[in-house]
Amino acid sequence: MQTQARVSLSDAESAACETAKEAIGWLHTARFLTTAAQMHHLPAYDLPEIAFVGRSNAGKSTSINVLTQQKKLAFASKTPGRTQHINLFALGRQGQSDAVLADLPGYGYAAVPKSDKIRWQQVMANYLITRPNLKGVVLLCDPRHGLTELDDILLDILRPRVEEGLKFLVLLTKADKLNKAEAAKALSIAKLQSSGGIVQLFSALKKQGVAQASQILWDWVHTADDPLHQAAESAILDVDKDDPKDTGDLLPPH
Numbered sequence: 031m032q033t034q035a036r037v038s039l040s041d042a043e044s045a046a047c048e049t050a051k052e053a054i055g056w057l058h059t060a061r062f063l064t065t066a067a068q069m070h071h072l073p074a075y076d077l078p079e080i081a082f083v084g085r086s087n088a089g090k091s092t093s094i095n096v097l098t099q100q101k102k103l104a105f106a107s108k109t110p111g112r113t114q115h116i117n118l119f120a121l122g123r124q125g126q127s128d129a130v131l132a133d134l135p136g137y138g139y140a141a142v143p144k145s146d147k148i149r150w151q152q153v154m155a156n157y158l159i160t161r162p163n164l165k166g167v168v169l170l171c172d173p174r175h176g177l178t179e180l181d182d183i184l185l186d187i188l189r190p191r192v193e194e195g196l197k198f199l200v201l202l203t204k205a206d207k208l209n210k211a212e213a214a215k216a217l218s219i220a221k222l223q224s225s226g227g228i229v230q231l232f233s234a235l236k237k238q239g240v241a242q243a244s245q246i247l248w249d250w251v252h253t254a255d256d257p258l259h260q261a262a263e264s265a266i267l268d269v270d271k272d273d274p275k276d277t278g279d280l281l282p283p284h
């Protein structure tokens with residue numbers, strides 16, 4: 031009974047899933063594209079890119095896996111040698127990619143040497159400030175810890191771009207661990223701190239907020255008046271022409 035209660039969705043959640051079917055299906059197409067240790071190693075795409083960022087252990091990998099309905103996708107980013115990399119995944123049907131998902135390494139992990147932390151913060155800041163096709167950022171935050179100092183630094187870095195139209199979503203992860211009052215409090219605090227971004231509760235465990243988040247990401251990419259969206263069609267072939275070895279070594283095509 032316990033397990034059933036955990037996975038069953040509320041009526042509101044089921045209704046949201048129904049409306050977000052297209053968005054949910056779109057995220058399911060995610061497939062590994064490439065990995066890069068440095069910003070300048072990242073391929074240049076015209077496709078809109080959505081970056082996932084967050085403190086280490088915030089639940090980023092689990093959330094990406096639930097959003098894409100793939101058990102191991104983001105754990106590709108946790109394989110040795112890739113933990114400090116930016117990992118890119120293509121979205122859209124094979125041969126018709128229309129967006130890129132970027133999984134940025136978690137920050138703030140205590141066991142990482144200071145020099146690595148600084149190097150990584152620089153790579154991330156550089157990415158967030160200069161990546162030309164960056165369309166939106168999803169910040170994963172464990173609400174039991176709230177937005178930490180490092181999250182604040184990230185918000186400061188992002189603010190100018192958000193003011194210029196960069197989309198921004200804060201997912202308060204592991205919401206299943208909060209009671210109603212705690213959830214409401216976490217939401218209002220994060221809303222205050224996130225300067226204009228959308229904030230929502232999310233639980234990978236209970237599949238809470240998955241449909242809503244999927245719909246938001248879909249809307250970011252598929253807004254018709256967006257120049258990146260218009261450029262997407264011509265860039266589709268470039269992404270899909272990428273080294274087939276790269277796209278195939280972690281995930282079988284589906």
Ligand code: GDP
Nearest residue numbers: 085086087088089090091092136204233234235
């Ligand atoms: P990352 O370092 O940000 O990629 O974090 P992970 O995705 O590896 O998750 C860190 C820990 O939080 C793991 O033990 C996950 O099982 C747990 N976790 C992630 N999402 C949830 C959730 O929605 N609910 C609960 N209860 N635990 C979660």
